[in-house]
Amino acid sequence: MPNKYETLILFSPDLTTEDRQQIMDRLSGVVSQYDGQVLEVDDWGMKELAYGVNKYHRGRYVRLEYGSEGDAVAELERRIRIAEGILKFITVKLEDDIQLVQEA
Amino acid sequence: MAFKFTPRKKFCRFCADKNLPLDYKHPEVLQDFVTERGKIIARRITGTCAKHQRKLTREIKRSRQMALMYYSAVHSTTVKKKTI
Numbered sequence: 001m002p003n004k005y006e007t008l009i010l011f012s013p014d015l016t017t018e019d020r021q022q023i024m025d026r027l028s029g030v031v032s033q034y035d036g037q038v039l040e041v042d043d044w045g046m047k048e049l050a051y052g053v054n055k056y057h058r059g060r061y062v063r064l065e066y067g068s069e070g071d072a073v074a075e076l077e078r079r080i081r082i083a084e085g086i087l088k089f090i091t092v093k094l095e096d097d098i099q100l101v102q103e104a
Numbered sequence: 105m106a107f108k109f110t111p112r113k114k115f116c117r118f119c120a121d122k123n124l125p126l127d128y129k130h131p132e133v134l135q136d137f138v139t140e141r142g143k144i145i146a147r148r149i150t151g152t153c154a155k156h157q158r159k160l161t162r163e164i165k166r167s168r169q170m171a172l173m174y175y176s177a178v179h180s181t182t183v184k185k186k187t188i
Contacts, residue, residue, distance in 0.1 A: 008129070008170055049181060050131075050174040057181050059171070063129075090170050092128075 002036060002067045004095035007076065010053070010088040011060040013046065020060070023083050027064065030076050036068025037100045053087045067100050114151025118160075126159055128166035131173045138164060141177045 007027075011020055028038045044061035053059070066072075073091055080089050117136075118126050125133060137152070137160055138144055144164055147157040167173040174180040 010170060049171040050168075051171055051179040051181060053171055061170075088170055090128075090166060092166070 001097035002069050002100055003093055004039070004065070004067050004098045005073055005091055005093050006063055006065045007073075007080075007089060007091045008061060008063045009080065009086055010049075011062065012054075012056060012085040012087055013058045013060065015060070015085040019085065020062070023086070024062065024064070026083075027076060027079060028066075030079055031064075031066045031068050031072055034068055034072035034075065036066050036072045038064065038066045040065035056087060059087055065094070067098050116151060116153040116156055118156040119153055126156060126163060128163045128170065128172065131167050134160070134164050134167055134173060138173070142168075142174050142180070 009027075011023075015023075024041065028041075031038050040063070042063040042065070044063065046058055046060050049057055049059050077089070077091060080086055118124055128134075137150055144161055147154070150157075152160060164173065168175050
């Protein structure tokens, strides 16, 4: 049974909208590759950071909510670590054993 | 009648208000439960119940991890700005 996860990603402010979109598309691709389903993409916009990260004091938060098996999370985090311009990320399990809605 | 100081009864804010989000994504709520230097305040001071204090601690730490809250005021961007 898949679980519901969310991953909050902090992007560097230097990234253009296209770069960011490209990374998000790739990450969403990973989820669907593992038979998961992206439930929500939530852009918080540019925010002031509480403390400097790699000399940046601002960053863009994007929250990705998805339902998938646990192995998708491992792959997703691996990709995040490889991707350029991601300062921080955190994955939290929101719910156990959810039923994915079948897309026709 | 001798004056006797009776402190106000403390209560758990998260038990009283079920809609109050206890979540790392809401640093504005968590900020009430840390000192201005960023230390987590003991539950004997804030009155939070044991169950919620455990969750609170976890969420504050997640929030710090994501740079939504600072670990210590020394590293804080906002506190630094005020002093300059």
